[in-house]
Amino acid sequence: MSASRRRLGTLLARPQVRFGAIVLIPSMLWYAVFVVIPALQTIQISLLNYHLLDPQHSTFVGLDNFAQLIANPLFPIAVVNTIVWTVLALVVIIPISLVLAQCLVIVRRGRNVYQAVIFLPVVVSLVAVALIFRILMDPEVGLFNKLLAGVGLLPSSWLSASSTALPVLLGIASWKTIGVIVVILTAGMLNIPSEIYEAARVDGANGVQLFRRITIPLLGHTLALVTVLLTIGSLQEFTLPTVVTQGGPGNATFLYNMLIYQEAFVNLRFDTASAAALLQFVVILIASAMWLRLLRPKWSY
Amino acid sequence: MTTTSSRELARRKREPEGVLRAVRFGAAAIPHLVLFFACFLAVAPFIWSFFGSFKTFKELISSADLLPHTWTLANYVEIITRAHFLDAFANSLIVSGAVTIASLFTSSTLGYVFAKYRFRGKELLFGLVLSTMMIPFVVLLVPLYLTMAKIGLVDQLGGVVVVGLWTSLGVFMMRQFIEGIPSELIDAARIDGASEWQVYLRMIVPLIKAPMAALGVLVFLGSWDNFLWPSAILHSADKQTLPLLLYGLRSLYWSRYDLWSAGSMLTVIPVMIVYVFGSKYFIRGFAMTGLKG
Numbered sequence: 001m002s003a004s005r006r007r008l009g010t011l012l013a014r015p016q017v018r019f020g021a022i023v024l025i026p027s028m029l030w031y032a033v034f035v036v037i038p039a040l041q042t043i044q045i046s047l048l049n050y051h052l053l054d055p056q057h058s059t060f061v062g063l064d065n066f067a068q069l070i071a072n073p074l075f076p077i078a079v080v081n082t083i084v085w086t087v088l089a090l091v092v093i094i095p096i097s098l099v100l101a102q103c104l105v106i107v108r109r110g111r112n113v114y115q116a117v118i119f120l121p122v123v124v125s126l127v128a129v130a131l132i133f134r135i136l137m138d139p140e141v142g143l144f145n146k147l148l149a150g151v152g153l154l155p156s157s158w159l160s161a162s163s164t165a166l167p168v169l170l171g172i173a174s175w176k177t178i179g180v181i182v183v184i185l186t187a188g189m190l191n192i193p194s195e196i197y198e199a200a201r202v203d204g205a206n207g208v209q210l211f212r213r214i215t216i217p218l219l220g221h222t223l224a225l226v227t228v229l230l231t232i233g234s235l236q237e238f239t240l241p242t243v244v245t246q247g248g249p250g251n252a253t254f255l256y257n258m259l260i261y262q263e264a265f266v267n268l269r270f271d272t273a274s275a276a277a278l279l280q281f282v283v284i285l286i287a288s289a290m291w292l293r294l295l296r297p298k299w300s301y
Numbered sequence: 302m303t304t305t306s307s308r309e310l311a312r313r314k315r316e317p318e319g320v321l322r323a324v325r326f327g328a329a330a331i332p333h334l335v336l337f338f339a340c341f342l343a344v345a346p347f348i349w350s351f352f353g354s355f356k357t358f359k360e361l362i363s364s365a366d367l368l369p370h371t372w373t374l375a376n377y378v379e380i381i382t383r384a385h386f387l388d389a390f391a392n393s394l395i396v397s398g399a400v401t402i403a404s405l406f407t408s409s410t411l412g413y414v415f416a417k418y419r420f421r422g423k424e425l426l427f428g429l430v431l432s433t434m435m436i437p438f439v440v441l442l443v444p445l446y447l448t449m450a451k452i453g454l455v456d457q458l459g460g461v462v463v464v465g466l467w468t469s470l471g472v473f474m475m476r477q478f479i480e481g482i483p484s485e486l487i488d489a490a491r492i493d494g495a496s497e498w499q500v501y502l503r504m505i506v507p508l509i510k511a512p513m514a515a516l517g518v519l520v521f522l523g524s525w526d527n528f529l530w531p532s533a534i535l536h537s538a539d540k541q542t543l544p545l546l547l548y549g550l551r552s553l554y555w556s557r558y559d560l561w562s563a564g565s566m567l568t569v570i571p572v573m574i575v576y577v578f579g580s581k582y583f584i585r586g587f588a589m590t591g592l593k594g
Contacts, residue, residue: 038444
């Protein structure tokens with residue numbers, strides 16, 4: 001006993017062991033308390049009929065919470081909206097970002113300035129941006145409709161009609177996100193060795209061919225990464241629809257994470273909220289794995 | 302005769318070349334035009350909103366002119382004096398500052414240990430830290446709330462800070478950069494009698510200053526903008542962070558677009574000022590998150 005304590009004592013006297021212990025022990029405690037145990041608790045709560053006021057007497061109900069979740073009339077709405085949201089995000093953001101990144105690669109002069117300005121929306125507060133666009137898109141007094149009227153077009157209802165709200169909201173999300181995607185794609189494009197382009201140009205390839213036959217295939221890794229990042233982010237979108245439309249009009253912009261939040265903190269159903277969150281996790285894992293498989297680059301350099 | 306014909310020939314030769322040059326110049330201008338248009342779209346809403354925040358409510362909703370006819374500071378005065386704005390600003394600064402400083406320290410020390418120490422189970426622990434990056438925050442939402450209730454941090458700024466003390470992405474990034482530092486350098490310092498804290502403070506930190514700055518910007522902005530977790534645990538008016546206060550304006554001052562503009566501008570302008578001076582670090586930070594794959 002005293003021998004082992006003495007051994008521990010000499011071990012801790014070694015400076016690296018002491019530094020390592022001072023760093024590692026609090027870190028692992030934090031990870032245990034704030035990540036690992038909560039994650040396991042979510043699994044546990046999702047299988048219980050959770051009594052908020054008397055957690056000790058919660059009863060095991062198996063997969064009942066998942067069944068209740070799926071039976072919730074808001075569930076299919078949230079799922080469909082979130083899928084449409086994610087697909088739209090990929091379809092809108094990636095092509096525009098590719099074009100902008102290609103332009104940045106071509107121009108050289110002024111590249112940093114252009115990039116810094118295009119990146120600006122990324123760094124500013126999303127809630128502030130949400131308010132700014134709400135003002136611009138007010139159907140009665142907003143600037144956008146005044147501009148439309150100015151060029152003789154009919155006013156749009158923007159965020160206040162259920163048919164237009166989701167795509168318009170996605171426009172705001174794209175405006176906010178494109179800067180990051182452009183920066184990542186530009187870095188990826190600048191990494192492609194210029195010899196390849198020179199060789200192709202000698203063989204008589206034009207600009208469009210260079211883009212289609214060299215840039216896109218050799219951008220494989222970066223493109224896969226951007227697709228996965230956007231998919232994960234879009235599936236978890238919460239702040240923008242909450243702040244701008246609160247899911248409306250008539251649930252048109254009600255996304256899946258809002259359902260989780262509503263179950264947990266409005267309906268105080270911690271059990272179905274946990275079930276919904278776990279389902280979200282599984283879907284994200286499957287979607288990421290699917291993209292990484294589908295987009296596995298065929299070419300490398 | 303011969304001279305004119307040769308001049309004629311030369312002109313004919315030059316003409317298509319001139320056209321070609323014009324076409325080439327036009328083609329070279331296209332990317333600039335595209336980028337210029339993108340830049341315009343990126344800043345126009347801010348410019349409009351900036352001038353809008355100095356307009357009276359009546360002018361803001363009636364006129365489409367960019368500049369205010371009558372400049373007024375009333376919106377700013379009203380939002381600062383009536384809406385707990387200064388409280389929220391201070392709260393945001395405290396939370397984001399604390400989270401940034403803490404996570405820079407935890408990321409760099411833990412990154413140092415994972416990069417340069419050898420002990421049993423290191424790979425396992427590091428793998429564990431990395432794998433937590435895949436967990437969406439909503440998965441932790443309910444148990445974290447219950448934990449906060451248990452330790453009395455609901456409706457406390459500390460409840461927001463404590464969840465942000467460590468960041469797995471930061472640990473990963475710092476480990477990557479510290480791995481690039483030659484171990485011989487560190488051993489030499491140790492032989493010269495430097496303690497581990499001295500090695501960390503005098504050698505490691507100066508060598509990873511740039512990535513630490515980028516990480517700091519990333520963490521600060523993430524925290525400054527954080528909405529989901531603060532809205533779950535902060536309820537009192539004097540405990541709100543800026544995003545919560547701005548969100549509250551929607552119901553508190555329904556359609557008071559003048560106040561919304563002023564509030565947005567007060568939230569956006571400090572970040573923009575810092576961005577003008579350090580955009581390099583902002584962009585690098587975000588690019589690093591993308592380059593991890």
